[in-house]
Amino acid sequence: MNIIFLALPAAGKGTQSEKVCKNYHLQHISTGDLLREAASKNDSLSMEIKDKMQKGLLIDDSIITNLVSREIKGREGFVFDGFPRNLSQAKLFDEMLKENNQKIDYVIYLTIDEEVAKQRILSRFVCPVCQSVYNIKDESDKICSKCNSQLVKREDDNIEVFNKRLEVYKTDTAPIIDYYKEQGILFEVDSSLAPDLVFDQIKKIIGEL
Numbered sequence: 001m002n003i004i005f006l007a008l009p010a011a012g013k014g015t016q017s018e019k020v021c022k023n024y025h026l027q028h029i030s031t032g033d034l035l036r037e038a039a040s041k042n043d044s045l046s047m048e049i050k051d052k053m054q055k056g057l058l059i060d061d062s063i064i065t066n067l068v069s070r071e072i073k074g075r076e077g078f079v080f081d082g083f084p085r086n087l088s089q090a091k092l093f094d095e096m097l098k099e100n101n102q103k104i105d106y107v108i109y110l111t112i113d114e115e116v117a118k119q120r121i122l123s124r125f126v127c128p129v130c131q132s133v134y135n136i137k138d139e140s141d142k143i144c145s146k147c148n149s150q151l152v153k154r155e156d157d158n159i160e161v162f163n164k165r166l167e168v169y170k171t172d173t174a175p176i177i178d179y180y181k182e183q184g185i186l187f188e189v190d191s192s193l194a195p196d197l198v199f200d201q202i203k204k205i206i207g208e209l
């Protein structure tokens with residue numbers, strides 16, 4: 001089974017991807033995580049990736065499809081978190097899956113109010129060690145409850161970059177909603193609820209194991 005999560009930034013793609021992977025024994029592919037890892041290396045590509053991510057822009061399709069095709073080669077059963085991000089990636093992805101005798105089973109479209117997403121971005125902290133994500137609104141200790149590391153803010157989690165990412169989402173990513181709707185594999189889920197309630201809706205779509 002292959003599942004795509006599609007949503008505005010901070011709608012909960014990462015959180016729900018993890019829940020689905022654990023419950024349905026699937027592998028998590030987050031292009032954002034793959035890019036953050038690539039950006040941390042000290043090579044010619046890392047500077048280009050870092051620069052675009054800090055500006056909230058999309059990374060070139062060829063870089064993304066290379067990263068994804070390397071990950072899926074010879075393996076099966078994925079949750080794609082943050083990929084595809086535009087129509088050309090969606091079409092290249094269809095070809096890639098066909099070559100691997102695979103298909104997309106569900107596209108879960110997490111809906112959320114823009115203002116709610118913005119507030120989540122401002123209170124989002126991540127663990128740089130185990131990648132856990134937290135929403136912290138007060139001055140409580142910013143320590144990861146899973147591995148005790150000091151939590152940090154992602155460099156692109158600020159209002160300026162959020163606004164740019166929103167703009168990019170509307171122009172580049174939103175058109176793939178119709179692309180998958182026409183194929184009859186798009187399912188909308190209200191992502192403004194608590195994570196467990198969002199996951200309950202997803203389980204109804206995919207079915208219990």
Ligand code: AMP
Nearest residue numbers: 031032053056057058059064082083085
């Ligand atoms: P995310 O972790 O999904 O919020 O992505 C963080 C940033 O990584 C985005 O704002 C983009 O700059 C870049 N990115 C992630 N996935 C893609 C993709 N599929 N295509 C292009 N850029 C991407």
